[in-house]
């Protein structure tokens with residue numbers, strides 16, 4: 578059962594004043610910057626945004642995202658599922674300048690208009706969470722499994738006569754037969 582879609586945008590300062598909570602599903606097909614980083618368009622994304630104010634009267638949003646996305650394993654180059662879960666609190670600010678005045682512990686979410694684009698916020702959070710390189714677990718990686726399946730490089734040597742090879746290398750060993 579998939580949840581209702583998340584609102585695409587919202588008056589974020591009003592939401593902060595009210596302490597609103599919105600949640601729902603986000604379509605991967607509508608997040609082109611994220612889609613570019615992935616192996617396929619298959620995936621599920623759910624997000625929850627808690628709005629509020631801090632003691633400095635700043636408008637905040639805590640965004641929790643959970644997703645299952647397909648990335649490319651950099652060892653075998655096959656697609657693999659990646660589960661992502663993130664939680665981040667951002668201060669809603671109107672300009673770069675206000676953003677620079679925030680304490681280092683708070684990331685800015687710059688919303689110049691009244692409406693903040695929630696799907697864009699979720700997309701940004703997911704882009705930060707996607708690892709630059711991803712690998713299958715050892716047991717699932719096609720390349721590693723193929724390597725295990727290959728026959729050993731040297732066949733069992735018949736240990737009876739280790740000098741056989743040396744004899745064949747002796748100069749003139751066969752010519753004496755004439």
Ligand SMILES: [Zn+2]
Pocket residue numbers: 650651652653654655712713717718719720
């Ligand atoms: Zn792999």
